[in-house]
Amino acid sequence: MSAVLHPPPAPWREDQDGKRWPLAALAALLLEAALIAAIVWWSSHPAPPPPPPPVQIVLEAPKPAPKTVTPPTPKPPEPKPVPKPVVKPLPKPIVHKVQPKPVQPPPPQPAPHPAPEPTPKVQAPPAPAPDTRPAMPVAAPAPPQPPAPPAPDVASIKATFEAELRSAIQAAVRYPQAARMMQLTGKTLVGFDFRDGAVSHLRVVTSSGADLLDHAALEAVRNAPYPATPKELQGKNMAFTIWVRFHLSDS
Template identity: 45%
Template sequence: MSTDLRGLGNLIQAQSPRPAGGRALLLAAVAEAILIGVIVWETAQQRTPPPPALPPMQLQLVKEEPPKPTPPAPKPPVSTPPKPTPKPTPKPQPRPLPHPAPRPKPAPAPVREVLPPSPLPSPVQAPPAPPVTPTPPPPAPANPAVKADYLAQVKGAIQAAVHFPDAARMLGQGGRVQVEFTLQDGVITGLRILRKGSMDSFNSAALSAVREARLPALPPELKGKRFQLELWVEFVLHSND
């Protein structure tokens, strides 16, 4: 970078009054000296080399040393247990002398007795055989006609014992109920209703008719026979009722 200072010198010379004689020469010499100094300083500044560039920075990994192990703590002194006091040795006691066991007396020898020979045993008789009870012959099968006639009489006796309920009579309504029971030797057991009637009063009246019926006499050939019967108890409202 250069600065032209000639204009500055000309300006100084123009503004300053021109003295006469030696004073003018002195001022001119001072101005030239200043100008030369400025020029020399600028030249020196331009020729000064730039500062050298910094060398590249290098990074180096430093290996970290492992920490030194801590020395172990000193072990406490082991206290030695006191020696046990020796126990006094017991004095051996004299052993008692064994007493001799008394010898058992020899048992007297058994006296052998000679017995007379026993008589020969009598022959054993076999027990008498139990009497054979004759098995009764199986009952002869009932005559189907006799069975059918008897059961028809039973049904008629039950129907004859029917009492028509008053509530159904007032309503003018009839019906029937199916019952089931077991008949053996003129005795009725296991009575129950299979199919109910249209009114509850018919059901109770049907059961009462079976219990209150006067059953016919049992034929001899039907004695011991067991019959499982299912029959309808009819409730019919007649015109004269």
């Protein structure tokens, strides 16, 4: 066998390799800086707009001039037919038929009355003999009775009695001193039932707007000296509504 002889390894050149290494690093840094600058420039400049689409130009053929059309000559209007005169027929003469009046026969003549017969003579009866008995005394007629008095009008009596009640209540009004100082005036409509001088179901129907005046009106109804009840109204329960008035001029 023949031995393969290998050449000896080349010696290490440390000085040349140490000089090449900084140059390579500097080139790599420059290349990287150029790439970064290119990327920054590209990002800061927008992409150019696309080109506009091509404009199509269409050439139209010239339109022919409009033909002038002569209007047709109007036909002369046809003459209207002349209406024929209408001959109205003459009215027929009215013939009044005269009916002959019926001939009335002559009235019959009354028959002659026969001669009256002689009336027989009537003899008068003999006069009665005079009565010699004494006459009986005749009772004198009774004197006429006076006419019955008319029935009393209860409605008018009640109206008169209501006026008396109103006067009695108004006379019993005592003007409250506080209402007088506040210059309060007005009227209160009170309702109550009345029977033989007794008052019940006393109430205010329409207020005067002031409580002082309303209470004074109720007190006047309670304390009023009422007149005597008429005979026609005694024992009856009557309902009344009376206005009680308050004026500063009243005492």
